[in-house]
Amino acid sequence: MQIHETAFIVSTYRSYHEDVSKDAYAKLWNNPATDALIPDIIKSVSEHEAILHSLRNRFFYERMNSFFKENGGGTLINFGSGFSMYQFSFDNNVSTIEIDKKDIIDYKKEKIDHWTQEGKLPYRDIQYAAIDFNKNSVEEMVNSLRPIIKKEPTFILIEGVVFFLDRTTTNKLFNVFKELQKPNDLVGLVTYLPEVENTAVYKRLLHYFDSNNDTNDSFSHQTIPDSYFHKIDGYEVQERTDEFQLSKIYARQHIIKDKTEILNETSYMLRRT
Ligand SMILES: C[S@@+](CC[C@H](N)C(=O)[O-])C[C@H]1O[C@@H](n2cnc3c(N)ncnc32)[C@H](O)[C@@H]1O
Numbered sequence: 001m002q003i004h005e006t007a008f009i010v011s012t013y014r015s016y017h018e019d020v021s022k023d024a025y026a027k028l029w030n031n032p033a034t035d036a037l038i039p040d041i042i043k044s045v046s047e048h049e050a051i052l053h054s055l056r057n058r059f060f061y062e063r064m065n066s067f068f069k070e071n072g073g074g075t076l077i078n079f080g081s082g083f084s085m086y087q088f089s090f091d092n093n094v095s096t097i098e099i100d101k102k103d104i105i106d107y108k109k110e111k112i113d114h115w116t117q118e119g120k121l122p123y124r125d126i127q128y129a130a131i132d133f134n135k136n137s138v139e140e141m142v143n144s145l146r147p148i149i150k151k152e153p154t155f156i157l158i159e160g161v162v163f164f165l166d167r168t169t170t171n172k173l174f175n176v177f178k179e180l181q182k183p184n185d186l187v188g189l190v191t192y193l194p195e196v197e198n199t200a201v202y203k204r205l206l207h208y209f210d211s212n213n214d215t216n217d218s219f220s221h222q223t224i225p226d227s228y229f230h231k232i233d234g235y236e237v238q239e240r241t242d243e244f245q246l247s248k249i250y251a252r253q254h255i256i257k258d259k260t261e262i263l264n265e266t267s268y269m270l271r272r273t
Pocket of ligand 1: 131134160164
């Protein structure tokens with residue numbers, strides 16, 4: 001499993017449940033190589049993965065849409081943006097900065113430009129930044145991102161990414177966020193809490209990654225305790241939810257008996273103080 005494959009997989013999941021994810025554009029990224037990977041993940045890890053990823057997308061879609069509507073636009077800064085497509089569902093007073101590893105950024109820019117020319121996507125103001133969060137320093141990241149923030153306020157999203165980072169890099173990113181944001185700007189983040197490590201389904205996920213790690217594209221498997229988010233300098237927790245709770249709001253027809261039977265990720269909304 002390579003890191004870019006994880007971005008294709010979550011995008012494909014969103015395309016399976018457009019009514020839940022509210023991502024009508026995810027299907028543009030669908031491709032046979034990713035389609036071939038999914039049945040094995042569903043079988044060996046969990047049948048609920050597609051709906052859960054659609055639910056977390058829906059949560060951030062709702063929070064970002066309200067934030068940008070209340071503020072008459074702004075900038076979405078998407079850290080580890082993969083193939084997420086939020087900006088095309090927002091009004092065009094929202095600018096976006098897509099940040100990811102170089103291969104993803106180059107591929108995404110080429111495809112987005114092409115689909116926009118073809119009329120498959122509405123025009124949006126999008127900047128692209130190729131950054132490796134493990135390798136680049138706080139100063140390098142701030143210096144490359146600050147000049148391309150055209151509109152305030154900012155909403156920083158880091159969705160489906162911190163699991164693949166270690167704590168040092170996560171701390172570094174919060175220093176970047178603090179430098180870039182002003183009071184009342186928001187960060188949306190998804191993580192696994194350490195409690196999830198005790199579940200059979202999480203053990204199956206790690207086993208899946210271990211047995212499919214056929215490349216040198218190694219990555220961490222981080223969980224973060226709730227207490228971490230209450231101690232971040234410059235931020236306060238505004239909201240916390242998880243996919244089990246979100247399923248009761250946005251996917252009531254999808255029955256999940258207990259939250260321990262799913263890979264239950266927790267989402268945070270953090271406000272810059
Ligand atoms: C599972 S995908 C999630 C993509 C997107 N946020 C979403 O939810 O659809 C993880 C993304 O994090 C990016 N990523 C992981 N480690 C990274 C790093 N060290 N530097 C930059 N991007 C990284 C990957 O390239 C990938 O696009």
